[in-house]
Amino acid sequence: MDEVKVGIAGLGRLGKVHANNICYKIPGAKLTAACSVAEAELEYAKNELDVSDVYTDYLEMLKSADIDAVAIVTTSSEHCWQIEAALAAGKHVFCEKPLGINEEECKAAERAVEKYPDKIFFLGFMRRYDPSYAYAMQKIKEGAIGKPYLVKATGIDPESLVEGSIKFCSTSGGIYIDMASHDIDLMRWFLGDEVTEVYALGCTFKHPEFEANGDCETGCAMFRFKNGAIGQIHVGRTAAHGYHIETEVVGTEGSIRISPVPAKNLAMIYDKNGAVVECVGSFPERFADAYVLEMKEFIACIREGRKPDVTVYDGTKSTKIAYAAAQSLKEHHPVQL
Amino acid sequence: MDEVKVGIAGLGRLGKVHANNICYKIPGAKLTAACSVAEAELEYAKNELDVSDVYTDYLEMLKSADIDAVAIVTTSSEHCWQIEAALAAGKHVFCEKPLGINEEECKAAERAVEKYPDKIFFLGFMRRYDPSYAYAMQKIKEGAIGKPYLVKATGIDPESLVEGSIKFCSTSGGIYIDMASHDIDLMRWFLGDEVTEVYALGCTFKHPEFEANGDCETGCAMFRFKNGAIGQIHVGRTAAHGYHIETEVVGTEGSIRISPVPAKNLAMIYDKNGAVVECVGSFPERFADAYVLEMKEFIACIREGRKPDVTVYDGTKSTKIAYAAAQSLKEHHPVQL
Amino acid sequence: MDEVKVGIAGLGRLGKVHANNICYKIPGAKLTAACSVAEAELEYAKNELDVSDVYTDYLEMLKSADIDAVAIVTTSSEHCWQIEAALAAGKHVFCEKPLGINEEECKAAERAVEKYPDKIFFLGFMRRYDPSYAYAMQKIKEGAIGKPYLVKATGIDPESLVEGSIKFCSTSGGIYIDMASHDIDLMRWFLGDEVTEVYALGCTFKHPEFEANGDCETGCAMFRFKNGAIGQIHVGRTAAHGYHIETEVVGTEGSIRISPVPAKNLAMIYDKNGAVVECVGSFPERFADAYVLEMKEFIACIREGRKPDVTVYDGTKSTKIAYAAAQSLKEHHPVQL
């Protein structure tokens, strides 16, 4: 197949990451159109990405632009209808996580994906494509740790970006919906099983604004899986040292742990503080490769007529489980799924 | 004060560790008597420790031996009455953890300790004396991580010793009572607060014998503290790499983590497997220094008339919380304290 | 400036790396021509890189191809005359290290570069562009370790590739010329000074073929700098664990060390061997980013009319110093520069 022409919807922080990747880092892909409600983002598309075919109306882009596929990087609440519209317009779809912000939306997206089986639908659970996570999964498949039965996941945003977290916390759906979907997806992926119960706690010790807005600064939850396996999640927003994503998968014959030290690079400084490793500062820095690799896989799926490993159902499940965690936190008891 | 003369009760695996420490590593202490129901252990005392004043009857030792203090390293179910008897006989008491195997016993021990305020009672929560844990506490007190609000604790026995775990699991009270008391004590110590609720899960994936005996191979629990702080515990019995004790304390300004790699020593081997660090194989190896340092502190408390930081109430609380975890696991709902 | 059109000379292992980077990873660059004496490599250019304008004659490419710049990734002995010819033909030049294989050649290349001051000449000391090395230099410039006065560099090829090393060792000029040029460049770069004396040793303990061919399996050398600073180099070819590149810069206020563990990724496996980190297997894996970043800088220099930090003189000096080390090893005494 020839070059895949992609239109992007949304050019915020993460939208710019995807747009630049499509432009410059994905052989076989070309960014040919862009859509945004923000004028400055369209200027960015024209000036920095050399994309002149820009739109303020998403449906107009679907109708008029010369595109084979869309990359949806808009606000979470827009994802599901934009997926449906794109598939109906005959486009392949890449959609950032989360799939949707409630189960009904997600179910509608599922039906749309089922209705157009010849179109590729790709959900952006990019951590699965991060070289370290992909390596972990490969080792697990090779039997390196036996049967996995426990996933311990930590995800903490840096204190340096806490202002943004505070600003959006009242509308984000709360810490579990906002921050835990990648971890929930990884648990399901590594354990190969489904959650049946969740028990969640939360606390706020540094920035009372989180509590004042009905959210939590830190969340800790436990997940029980159908086969008896267990998940533990710790999400937070105030890491002093940077952006801390750490995951451990425990199996019957060993365990594998990813980035207990979220090192910025391979250097260690020995100075009056001791032996010091500087840490990554943000998710675009930590997962730069993962964003490229997932988009490569999306384009490869289109060109080779393959279905991606991540499905629309993974999106629904992640959303459902995050909502159950939010409910458990609010109602203070375990919630069954 | 002159040298403190100590009689030891119990010369099993851990009893031998304490006995040797008292004999050879604690200035100001002298092992002068030993008591055991096992003849071989008394032979050990005579031949290896040069202690000729040996007993098969604990009360007889209290009555006849030339001792200022006793070190109780017997079966858990004997601890509480032996504490009472020793105090009543005018002896200072060192007692291995756990304090007792149910709350009533512990309360009786509390009353005995209160009745003899001039006697030192020291409970062997030795991890507090481990140089790395003591350093962590010191840093926390100095403000290095701000206000601590989350403790994540992992304790996994080595697969190499799993036969023993299986053998005793039907009588040990279950994984939380058997294995979590140190972690529970550390959570309370680091957070400076009390548990109000516990929710516990368990699973068995490698050795079905645990399940068959009403126990679990692995346990994961969450603890809610009065001030909103949270504890997460993961205990297990099948670590392929060795004896894995790891603890992280998360605070408002940073966090501190102890032994994510339970390294045997300071060497790293680069070979065809990669860069490899061999791990410690057992608790006597990992905590050799801690056992010496706690006994030094016990002797120092006696000689200087100081009260130790660990109290009899810490023992009761640790036992109560472990029982609540066991109950939560069994009844499958959160348990209030 | 418009897109920079690049012709590549040489499409061996490293040539393919550069060609793919120019094609897919460097905004503002386009690979428009390729030259190789190997038919299979030209087929590769056509089929994999979509470059149809291919040549077997380098001068013919310079004359006929629509290119602004050439990337020279040919055999070391061809570098210098190809540089001269390209500059004379009005092309910007990227040349892989080493600059040349003897000082006379290098001097001729210097004169050519001086003769065409409006053309960009870029020498591929890519380690300077590796994120970890660049970070180290930035920290040093910021004063993090005070005045640097000692560089300790280790570079060991993997045992898995030793067949290739043995095959080429009789024609490669020996271990210092073959393997030490990056380390020599880094020493000069970090210390900001010039070598005045070198003393080199060598040994062969695993593969006698190296010695039989007049080469060494392992080389250790010390370098004295004009200002008194010191360099230590250890180069080898038989690392069991992978491709080991490690560098430490010691300064008056601290030191900085890069990749003591050449980790493949961020994962650690805990299994019966202990805590294990798998290592990178080759230079294209270790320095994938560095190859992209140096080529980006080459293209940016052309488009912005900037001169790169690495100069042709750095190439001459690196070659001279490597020859002095080879001479010291052979004649068994220190050699002055």
Add this chain to the structure above:
Amino acid sequence: MDEVKVGIAGLGRLGKVHANNICYKIPGAKLTAACSVAEAELEYAKNELDVSDVYTDYLEMLKSADIDAVAIVTTSSEHCWQIEAALAAGKHVFCEKPLGINEEECKAAERAVEKYPDKIFFLGFMRRYDPSYAYAMQKIKEGAIGKPYLVKATGIDPESLVEGSIKFCSTSGGIYIDMASHDIDLMRWFLGDEVTEVYALGCTFKHPEFEANGDCETGCAMFRFKNGAIGQIHVGRTAAHGYHIETEVVGTEGSIRISPVPAKNLAMIYDKNGAVVECVGSFPERFADAYVLEMKEFIACIREGRKPDVTVYDGTKSTKIAYAAAQSLKEHHPVQL
């Protein structure tokens, strides 16, 4: 055999370490006498160690004290004659390194040791008894890294103690004699071979006092062994992060590295600086266990009639090689042995 009665000569910083170990940490040993020219040190012996039999005259102690053995921890220049006198008086001898301060002295000590073959002579190369170094040797003997052929050793005193280094540098014999003897011994031990040539450099970048006193702040040397193996040493005095002792042994099938991070304990702090490991501050802290273990071995050799692995000849060789390094530095050419 009964308890070994030991008299100590010298109660400075290291003498106190040994004296305390003999008193409190070595089963089967008893400190019964002490000798020092410093009155305060004899007071220390009486008050802190409960040793009342004290001497200002070494020969007097040999003659009058009730001792089986002496531990010589005096100034280096006194070692050799004190060894001879003690052996002649029928005592077993433990002597701190270095054996002596020149080859003649060492040869005289050798003859004395040979003359009294039934007496134990133990030289304090304690690093061989450090658990990590001993583990490395054991792994090497088991074949873990094949045939060892390169040792890279680093030893840097902490900047916090630099005043003392400066004070004594004019009389210490220079950096190689003062600081390299442990590293030289380890090279010989790990490689199982003898040095034939040494080439040494030195520099001073932070504290000009070293240079002004004819010494160097930092020394780097290379050693050629009879069998072709190589040693690299880096010694210094200004480590910002603490006391840095690191050694790597490279073999045909792998390598083993000891303490690239001289961690104070098992804790890592994550704070605004990144992930930070605090480092050890001094040799008594780093090698506390090694000092105990070597003394245990000395006592065990006496009691069991065994000869220690370290011999008097190891002492002579270490001294000779250190002198050759000092000569190479001074005369600026390689020196043959």
